[in-house]
Amino acid sequence: MQNKQPIQEIQVITGVAKWLRSQGWTADTISVPRGQGLDTQTHKNEIKSIFREVRFSNEGPDIIVRHGDELWRIECKGLGNVAPATLKNNFDRAVASAASYYDQKGMRVGLALPEAYRKHITQKLPRALREAINLWIFLYVVDDEIYVWGPDEDMVL
Numbered sequence: 553m554q555n556k557q558p559i560q561e562i563q564v565i566t567g568v569a570k571w572l573r574s575q576g577w578t579a580d581t582i583s584v585p586r587g588q589g590l591d592t593q594t595h596k597n598e599i600k601s602i603f604r605e606v607r608f609s610n611e612g613p614d615i616i617v618r619h620g621d622e623l624w625r626i627e628c629k630g631l632g633n634v635a636p637a638t639l640k641n642n643f644d645r646a647v648a649s650a651a652s653y654y655d656q657k658g659m660r661v662g663l664a665l666p667e668a669y670r671k672h673i674t675q676k677l678p679r680a681l682r683e684a685i686n687l688w689i690f691l692y693v694v695d696d697e698i699y700v701w702g703p704d705e706d707m708v709l
Contacts (some may be wrong), residue, residue, distance in 0.1 A: 557631075558633055559606075559666045560629040561585045561628050561629060562595045563612070564628040564629065564666060565584070565585075568662075568690050568698060569599060569602045572615070572617050572624075573603060576619055577617040577618065578603070578617060578618050579605065579615075579617055581605040581615075582608055582615055582616075583605055583608070583610060583612060584701075585630075589684060606706070612653075613625040613649075613650070613653050614625055615664075624659070624660040624688075625650075625653035625659065625660070625661055626659075626688075627653070627662065627663055627664065628690075629646045631665075639668065639672070643665070643672040643676070646663060647663065650662065650687065651685060651687075654688050658686075659687055661686055661688065662688045663688070664698075665690070669691075673707065682703040683704055686699065687703055689707065
């Protein structure tokens, strides 16, 4: 069974960026998706409309934000029309990327995924793991509907 509605990674990035900005976080670096058919400059302008001051990068976490002394590194994934096995593989890669960003105690790590990944999140990311690496989950539903769970919270809507 394939997913019905593709969600571009930039949609997840901008949705999460809006939520972060509303919570008082300041952008450090954003990695805008690149590739054939992607309008990188338009995407950068979208991000600049959310965070006036921001640097852009082509590597590392998709979003790096700060609030005082706190640092948050967030991996974002979109959703294509993919088979369930590919969805699982994309999820596993996103988790591995997010975990690799945890390089200092006390920092926050985030994983931002469309709603279609929810089953994988609840089955494969136990609370003990999320607490160990301070992993926060951002569930993207639509641009202005982002659900966020801290490492010690059960994922309940």
